[in-house]
Amino acid sequence: MIQIIDNFFDKESCEYLIKYFEENKNKHSIHTTGVKFFDITNNINELNFILKNIKSHVFNINKYQIDFLQIVKWFDDCSHGLHLDYASDKTVYSSINYLNEGYIGGQTYFEDGTIIAPKKGRGLFFNGVKYKHGVMVVKKGPRYTLAGWYKK
Numbered sequence: 001m002i003q004i005i006d007n008f009f010d011k012e013s014c015e016y017l018i019k020y021f022e023e024n025k026n027k028h029s030i031h032t033t034g035v036k037f038f039d040i041t042n043n044i045n046e047l048n049f050i051l052k053n054i055k056s057h058v059f060n061i062n063k064y065q066i067d068f069l070q071i072v073k074w075f076d077d078c079s080h081g082l083h084l085d086y087a088s089d090k091t092v093y094s095s096i097n098y099l100n101e102g103y104i105g106g107q108t109y110f111e112d113g114t115i116i117a118p119k120k121g122r123g124l125f126f127n128g129v130k131y132k133h134g135v136m137v138v139k140k141g142p143r144y145t146l147a148g149w150y151k152k
Helices: 011-023 048-057
Strands: 002-005 036-039 065-074 080-083 091-098 108-110 123-126 133-135 138-140 143-151
Touching: 011 048, 011 065, 011 143, 048 065
Parallel strands: none
Antiparallel strands: 002 123, 036 065, 065 143, 080 133, 091 123, 091 143, 108 133
8 A cells, every 4th residue: 555645845844945955965875776875864853844744644653664765866867776774674664755856767666666756845644565666767867755664
């Protein structure tokens, strides 16, 4: 099951997260896919609006908690083939939140052929351990997302 929540984050929150990413370049890491990411798991208190949105819109707080959260910047020609999410051995759920528009490509797709069009502020939630998913080639970017993994 895929849950899509449009306007999960408002325009200001999306812009804030992109700015936060760009202002912390010294904390970026590079994934094997060529994307840059910034793990913000330990910054949740500073970015409490993220936690508030996740609690109020998606999860029974007694059932799930954040395992990892990362702001990710996708560049031209970056993609990620079909995969399952195992951020840790406790991961049970995944999310992708689209932070910007104006790029070409970068759709999220699933093994069954489902394709989700990116839309600024949209939240996409699913069982990433069960459903293989990937990211189509970003033809012209950048594409910014907030990726999340959750545990029981």
